[in-house]
Amino acid sequence: MKEYANYSLLNHNTFGMNVETKRFVEYDSEEELIGLLPSLGNKFLHMGGGSNLLFLGNFDGTVLHSAIRGIEVVENCGEEMLVRVGAGVVWDDFVAWAVEQGWGGIENLSLIPGEVGASAVQNIGAYGVEAKDVIVRVEAIHLKTGEKRCFMADECGYAYRQSVFKNELKGQYAITYVTYKLAVHPTLKLGYGNMKVLSEKENVTVADIRQFIIDVRNAKLPDPKVLGNAGSFFMNPVVSRDKFRKIQLAYPQMPYYEVENGVKIPAGWMIEQCGWKGKSLGRAGVHEKQALVLVNLGGASSEEIVALCNAVCKDVKDTFGIDIHPEVNFIS
Ligand code: EPU
Numbered sequence: 001m002k003e004y005a006n007y008s009l010l011n012h013n014t015f016g017m018n019v020e021t022k023r024f025v026e027y028d029s030e031e032e033l034i035g036l037l038p039s040l041g042n043k044f045l046h047m048g049g050g051s052n053l054l055f056l057g058n059f060d061g062t063v064l065h066s067a068i069r070g071i072e073v074v075e076n077c078g079e080e081m082l083v084r085v086g087a088g089v090v091w092d093d094f095v096a097w098a099v100e101q102g103w104g105g106i107e108n109l110s111l112i113p114g115e116v117g118a119s120a121v122q123n124i125g126a127y128g129v130e131a132k133d134v135i136v137r138v139e140a141i142h143l144k145t146g147e148k149r150c151f152m153a154d155e156c157g158y159a160y161r162q163s164v165f166k167n168e169l170k171g172q173y174a175i176t177y178v179t180y181k182l183a184v185h186p187t188l189k190l191g192y193g194n195m196k197v198l199s200e201k202e203n204v205t206v207a208d209i210r211q212f213i214i215d216v217r218n219a220k221l222p223d224p225k226v227l228g229n230a231g232s233f234f235m236n237p238v239v240s241r242d243k244f245r246k247i248q249l250a251y252p253q254m255p256y257y258e259v260e261n262g263v264k265i266p267a268g269w270m271i272e273q274c275g276w277k278g279k280s281l282g283r284a285g286v287h288e289k290q291a292l293v294l295v296n297l298g299g300a301s302s303e304e305i306v307a308l309c310n311a312v313c314k315d316v317k318d319t320f321g322i323d324i325h326p327e328v329n330f331i332s
Helices: 031-038 093-099 116-122 195-197 206-220 239-251 266-271 302-320
Strands: 001-008 021-025 042-047 052-056 058-067 073-077 080-086 133-144 149-154 172-183 228-232 257-259 263-266 284-286 295-296 330-331
Touching: 021 031, 031 058, 031 133, 031 172, 052 302, 058 172, 073 172, 080 093, 093 116, 093 206, 116 133, 116 172, 195 206, 266 302, 284 302, 295 302
Parallel strands: 021 058, 042 058, 052 330
Antiparallel strands: 001 021, 073 080, 080 172, 133 149, 133 172, 228 295, 257 263, 284 295
């Protein structure tokens, strides 16, 4: 276990906010986590890779971080392998490991920043795949009682970028392990956008998909080591079919995806239509290649990022009559 007082979080948030926490503790096991609970008080934050949050200032409490590692095959079901992974494993290290085995299910989620625990909280998703498609079981510790609970996937309330851990049970549990199912002879998912070019090739492997996704992401998304950011800053809104049809009349070229409860419209496209792509407000900018991503142009304050967020939301609302909401968590 590692513990520090007045600790800089600069290297623990990809937005590059230069803030401090009063106490930072990194634990290596469930036992260590349980032992820590009585000292937590009311103000604490359990964080993963810090790739989906925006600190609004210094954190006057304890930041907890899991260093529970390990990737273990716990069950061989023939066509499917059940793999239990520590919450502190870097997500993309797990993807790389799965691809090395030739097992499928998460290759489309290559290069997503963050850690395994967060994949189960956030239901990370990209290129036609969501974490919920492969999550079997989530193990977690209750942060007040220390009680251990196993959630089966259907108890996790999964939906687009949502789970019980972000909603009803927010702040109540720390995830310690996640078990995923990986396919030994995977059916490849090549339906999303320009991935279709891969389906014209023969003998495509999960390794080919991983490389393709890495290339696409590197071309579109800013590297947080160079330009602070937290990936997509906003969620893509879902509107009713009626509302969609009205907007489509005015914007026939608008991209969209039919979903269960309506039509999903890419917020990045709307932000671009509003003229924000590549523009900035102070030291906060809208990324020039993907308007869904807000960037720290260098030394931006959280106020500058929030001001840009508000300006973008207002313009999208005024132009399209649609409310868009941050995907990034604001921490105060
Ligand atoms: N688009 C624009 N302008 C832009 C950005 C997008 O016109 O500046 C259009 C694209 O041309 C395309 C559509 O919007 O027609 C969708 O764009 P894209 O495929 O880039 O995906 P997205 O909806 O903007 C989502 C995820 C990303 C994920 C990609 C690929 C959310 C909030 N974001 O973005 O996830 O990588 O799909 O699956 O759902 C993240 O969460 O941090 C993230 C990067």
